[in-house]
Amino acid sequence: MNAPLIGARIQRKEDYRFLTGAGQYTDDISLPNQAHAAFVRSPHAHAVIKKINVEKAKKAPGVLAVYTGADLAAAKVGGLPCGWLITDVNGQPMKEPPHPCLAQGKVRYVGDHVAVVVAATAEQARDAAEQVEVDYEVLLAVVDAAKARAKGASALHDIAPDNTCYVWALGDKAKVDEAFAKAAHVTRLDFVNNRLVPNAIEPRAAIGVYSRADEGYTLYVANQNPHVERLLMTAFVLGLPEHKVRVVAPDVGGGFGSKIYLYAEDVVVTWAARQLNRPVRWTAERSESFLSDAHGRDHVTTAELALDNNGKFLAMRVKTTANLGAYLSTFASCIPTILYATLLAGQYTTPAIYCEVTAVFTNTAPVDAYRGAGRPEATYVVERLVETAARELKIDPADLRRRNFIRNFPYQTPVALQYDTGNYEATLDAALQLGDVENFSSRKEESRKRGKLRGIGYAAYIEACGIAPSAVAGSLGARAGLFEAGEIRVHPTGSVTVFTGSHSHGQGHETSFAQVVADRLGIPIENVDIVHGDTSKVLFGMGTYGSRSIAVGGTAIVKALDKIIAKGKKIAAHLLEASESDIEYDRGEFKVAGTDRKKMFGEIAFAAYVPHNYPHDKLEPGLNENAFYDPSNFTFPAGSYVCEVEVDRDTGQVTIERFTAVDDFGKIINPMIVEGQVHGGLAQGIGQALTEGCHYDESGQLVTGSLMDYCLPRAGDVPSFKIDTRETPCTHNPLGVKGCGEAGAIGAPAAVMNAITDALGVKDLPMPATPQTVWRSLQQKAA
Amino acid sequence: MYAFEYHRPSSSKEALDLAAKKSEGKFLAGGQSLVQAMKLRLSSPSDLIDLGSVSELKNLKVEGNTVLVGAMVRHAEVAASPAVQKAIPALAALAGMIGDRQVRHMGTIGGSLANSDPAADYPAAVLGLGATISTHKRKIEADKFFKGLYETALEPGELITQVSFPAPKRAAYMKFKNPASRFALVGVFVADFGGNVRVAVTGAGACAFRQPDMEKALAAKFAPESVANIKVKSDGLNNDLHASPEYRAHLITVMAKRAVEAALK
Amino acid sequence: MSVKVSMKVNGKPVSAEVEARTLLVTFIRENLRLTGTHVGCDTAQCGACTVHMNGRAIKSCSIVAMQAEGADILTIEGVANGNGTLHPMQQAFKENHGLQCGFCTPGMVMNALDFAKGHPNPSEKEVRESLEGNLCRCTGYHNIVKSIVAGARAMAASK
Incomplete structure (x- = not known):
């Protein structure tokens, strides 16, 4: 036994329950006496609510209560807070308009919450919701980010008459302008980073419970960070004591960012449970998810790259308008700023970078982090620019990248980050080889013979993960710490329960975290269980997003393990009558160095809980330790992707023929799980490039309001992927890990669009490159 | 879903008697369109008359040169039937392209035709093959069946019992899918009856329609090049996020050409 | 009613x-x-x-x-054996990491079981086509496809 577990392809501990239908997602929970909520949502993008008549609804069969914004205001229920303060170019705080849980006088997007009906059954609640009569005075809507600040545009919020939340900038503008003035070549692109709807397959769901016995609340919710949900809901919205509220995020069916946030529905069911003294449940229908889940991306950008005669990057200038939607979602403000502009150096030594971001309110669903969150947008800017520059300068795109790679670490970028380590050439070389780029031209010729166009595209991405050093984040406006917590509870017989503040909603923490623990302790992995997602069990946590779980949450566990081993050594020293400094811990055994005297891990655990022979004068009984870990820096996963597409010129249909991804995630705990994360990220990135685009019409109606119109990639839309990894361990965490959850979604869109534009011989094409879009491009070219 | 009353007749007669009494009721075949519409509260029949137990509507057979498909025959049965595959392979292939596996296990030809979704596949075969739709009281020619958006020649309470497809010399269906819904963005069914050629299009208009200029060209010469340069007028074609009328018009030509190629294989 | x-x-x-x-x-x-x-x-x-x-x-x-x-x-x-061991198709999903959050998984397995009955040794292309009616947001389908190919073969072998 005791083969190394770190780096092993261990099959997942969680699979049995998911494969047999024994998973327990929020909507699977059924409670005695439960009632069902249905939300009345605005059919208008922008309107004044003149009157709401709930009388008919109240009398409908099964109805227990109908609440409107007035009821919440009377009960002093607050609005939803934003967790990140951005300070604008003039030193002013961003505009933070009220974000009521149920509309107060005005609705600002289709799907905005107007009222809630609680009834005995879900169908009764829906029936009655249709009986709520709302008298609207419809206002003009603003939908496009680019038009939000136009003269005469309808203002959403009194506090922001020009619909501007902030204008923010990063970088040295003067230096950048100077570099552009003397550049030999400038490449310029204007593009839209398309709005996406996250669409975790499990819709959002929440069940509020109130117990008169202890005046306590429980909220079961499909959520990625239950402690943050509790903190925000108690401290900022409901004004409840935190210790009286338990938030449980049980099995969660995918998140991708969309389940980080505190949503109105979560607050309303919790509050209503108290009013009615009954559990109140709500599960989104998919069409509600489309309307009301936080969306992602939605940038309009102009980007320029200045180069010298040798293809060296001199400077980059980026101007972005970011659509925040109608209200500020929980982390909305930091996505197009802190998580975007700071990544514009990419893998390159570009000495000067300036980025200006104008964030606007529009009559659309709130926009927040979606897998990658800012970093896919940054990578798209950098990698589309680089590829386009290479074509304009007739330099091989891989070669142009090589000429500009960062090779000396640590590297201070001109946009605030310091990369600790990396080897960009290694991932690029590997990707070129694995993707058989050498023989691309013969494949292109073969496609041509069949009447098809073939193109190749690259993307070399970087991301900042392991979010985040709290002090740094705080100085940038974060209103929360971004550490992680972990606890190791060793039981008397030597088995271990691990409590982590990270949350797994598909990432397989129950396995990979157990691998870390079992490996470090040298005990069988079957003896280790991971507990997460329940504020009453886990001491604290900041949750899972930003590819932070193993780098931050895993490190907190390692720190707690170190304490366990340190205490174990003390106990062993006592039992073995040796000096503590002579005790070594190796694969499950506490040994006296240089002797065969030893105690097994289980013996030490037993001694800690049955302390008959124990150093009571120096040590407390028990073997239970916790740790908080606040990282000293971000981690910087990076990689190179190569995409090859074929285009049917008659229909415009694009087929991805090959997709090669070589990533550097530092040390890898479970390669099988990491590969799965990459595959999933790639499919979402390919989805953004090829199939997914959220579309509102001019009046603010959501045109892509269901899966009949919003195209999630299916199995036939994506290829089998060729993937590999290279490893430069992270220098500042003990596991050497960087995180892998978002990479695919960050790197793929640029690679795909570079390939398609190569195939078509055009400079740019909007995402998603649907058949119609590609066909139009071909028509224009022919004309 | 709004509340309704449910009925399960065991014969057509019983079903028709119920329909006569329940004027706001609807027949329920496989439910793959109707239940969907009801879930989204887009349809609110007072009564559902479930045809699932009416066994006389479930026959699938080939008689001479004709494929007879009972109204309640599932798409998967048509797709997998060796007799249909032999008699009209293009019909079996089309049935195998409808929706997805699970939908094909429930969906029926009667349900599909009665609903007349503008992007459904079966209408292309019915029109393309010049099928005859039998109801409990008459026979309706394909050319007179599709009237408009979700509109057919069926009268209230009229029940489709069977569809008979004459076997052509050769035929093929080409479908360009709506990337999201997988319905036909444009589907073209081409059938050559030996000199007499029919070309039917689905997905592009309010309901399935024929393409006479292509039929004429193909009747003169059944070859891809006969249609490759026929420009279809975009007037009146569907316009949505996925395809403009111009793109649909273009796809009709491309799909027709490919259908001819496939029919010749 | x-x-x-x-x-x-x-x-x-x-x-x-x-x-x-x-x-x-x-x-x-x-x-x-x-x-x-x-x-x-x-x-x-x-x-x-x-x-x-x-x-x-x-x-x-x-x-x-x-x-x-x-x-x-x-x-x-009702798919796993009474003694708690997984059905070969479920086992194939586990061995090939064909699931992540698990939410789409029961539907994937149920569809795959039916598909495999008629396809004892399916190609990757056939499997991808068979999944037209199933969406997964986590796996990018790569390992689901592998799982179903392996599961179908295992089912055929265990007959």
Whole structure:
């Protein structure tokens, strides 16, 4: 036994329950006496609510209560807070308009919450919701980010008459302008980073419970960070004591960012449970998810790259308008700023970078982090620019990248980050080889013979993960710490329960975290269980997003393990009558160095809980330790992707023929799980490039309001992927890990669009490159 | 879903008697369109008359040169039937392209035709093959069946019992899918009856329609090049996020050409 | 209107008084409390609700419970062997990491089981086509495809 577990392809501990239908997602929970909520949502993008008549609804069969914004205001229920303060170019705080849980006088997007009906059954609640009569005075809507600040545009919020939340900038503008003035070549692109709807397959769901016995609340919710949900809901919205509220995020069916946030529905069911003294449940229908889940991306950008005669990057200038939607979602403000502009150096030594971001309110669903969150947008800017520059300068795109790679670490970028380590050439070389780029031209010729166009595209991405050093984040406006917590509870017989503040909603923490623990302790992995997602069990946590779980949450566990081993050594020293400094811990055994005297891990655990022979004068009984870990820096996963597409010129249909991804995630705990994360990220990135685009019409109606119109990639839309990894361990965490959850979604869109534009011989094409879009491009070219 | 009353007749007669009494009721075949519409509260029949137990509507057979498909025959049965595959392979292939596996296990030809979704596949075969739709009281020619958006020649309470497809010399269906819904963005069914050629299009208009200029060209010469340069007028074609009328018009030509190629294989 | 519905689910006869508008999936989840069958959409795209009715994969969100009157229904809970060991298809998903968050998984497995009956040694292309009615947001399908190929072969081998 005791083969190394770190780096092993261990099959997942969680699979049995998911494969047999024994998973327990929020909507699977059924409670005695439960009632069902249905939300009345605005059919208008922008309107004044003149009157709401709930009388008919109240009398409908099964109805227990109908609440409107007035009821919440009377009960002093607050609005939803934003967790990140951005300070604008003039030193002013961003505009933070009220974000009521149920509309107060005005609705600002289709799907905005107007009222809630609680009834005995879900169908009764829906029936009655249709009986709520709302008298609207419809206002003009603003939908496009680019038009939000136009003269005469309808203002959403009194506090922001020009619909501007902030204008923010990063970088040295003067230096950048100077570099552009003397550049030999400038490449310029204007593009839209398309709005996406996250669409975790499990819709959002929440069940509020109130117990008169202890005046306590429980909220079961499909959520990625239950402690943050509790903190925000108690401290900022409901004004409840935190210790009286338990938030449980049980099995969660995918998140991708969309389940980080505190949503109105979560607050309303919790509050209503108290009013009615009954559990109140709500599960989104998919069409509600489309309307009301936080969306992602939605940038309009102009980007320029200045180069010298040798293809060296001199400077980059980026101007972005970011659509925040109608209200500020929980982390909305930091996505197009802190998580975007700071990544514009990419893998390159570009000495000067300036980025200006104008964030606007529009009559659309709130926009927040979606897998990658800012970093896919940054990578798209950098990698589309680089590829386009290479074509304009007739330099091989891989070669142009090589000429500009960062090779000396640590590297201070001109946009605030310091990369600790990396080897960009290694991932690029590997990707070129694995993707058989050498023989691309013969494949292109073969496609041509069949009447098809073939193109190749690259993307070399970087991301900042392991979010985040709290002090740094705080100085940038974060209103929360971004550490992680972990606890190791060793039981008397030597088995271990691990409590982590990270949350797994598909990432397989129950396995990979157990691998870390079992490996470090040298005990069988079957003896280790991971507990997460329940504020009453886990001491604290900041949750899972930003590819932070193993780098931050895993490190907190390692720190707690170190304490366990340190205490174990003390106990062993006592039992073995040796000096503590002579005790070594190796694969499950506490040994006296240089002797065969030893105690097994289980013996030490037993001694800690049955302390008959124990150093009571120096040590407390028990073997239970916790740790908080606040990282000293971000981690910087990076990689190179190569995409090859074929285009049917008659229909415009694009087929991805090959997709090669070589990533550097530092040390890898479970390669099988990491590969799965990459595959999933790639499919979402390919989805953004090829199939997914959220579309509102001019009046603010959501045109892509269901899966009949919003195209999630299916199995036939994506290829089998060729993937590999290279490893430069992270220098500042003990596991050497960087995180892998978002990479695919960050790197793929640029690679795909570079390939398609190569195939078509055009400079740019909007995402998603649907058949119609590609066909139009071909028509224009022919004309 | 709004509340309704449910009925399960065991014969057509019983079903028709119920329909006569329940004027706001609807027949329920496989439910793959109707239940969907009801879930989204887009349809609110007072009564559902479930045809699932009416066994006389479930026959699938080939008689001479004709494929007879009972109204309640599932798409998967048509797709997998060796007799249909032999008699009209293009019909079996089309049935195998409808929706997805699970939908094909429930969906029926009667349900599909009665609903007349503008992007459904079966209408292309019915029109393309010049099928005859039998109801409990008459026979309706394909050319007179599709009237408009979700509109057919069926009268209230009229029940489709069977569809008979004459076997052509050769035929093929080409479908360009709506990337999201997988319905036909444009589907073209081409059938050559030996000199007499029919070309039917689905997905592009309010309901399935024929393409006479292509039929004429193909009747003169059944070859891809006969249609490759026929420009279809975009007037009146569907316009949505996925395809403009111009793109649909273009796809009709491309799909027709490919259908001819496939029919010749 | 309430109606009495009776069927066999995972080999056991069940019946209940339900509202006529009760979907089969609602009956399975709420009345029988078999919550392995999931609901991921409202337009019959995602396939998370896939069960077998009389041996064939169908979407239980797309029919009312009464349409399954007298039918033989198999849900994910009825797939593993009685002794707790996984069915070869489930085992293949586990071995090939064909699931992440697990939400689409029961539907994937139920569809794959039905598909594999007719495809003992499927190609990758056939498997991808067979998944037209099932959406997954986590795996990028890569390992689901591998799982189904392996599972179908294992099922054929164990016959």
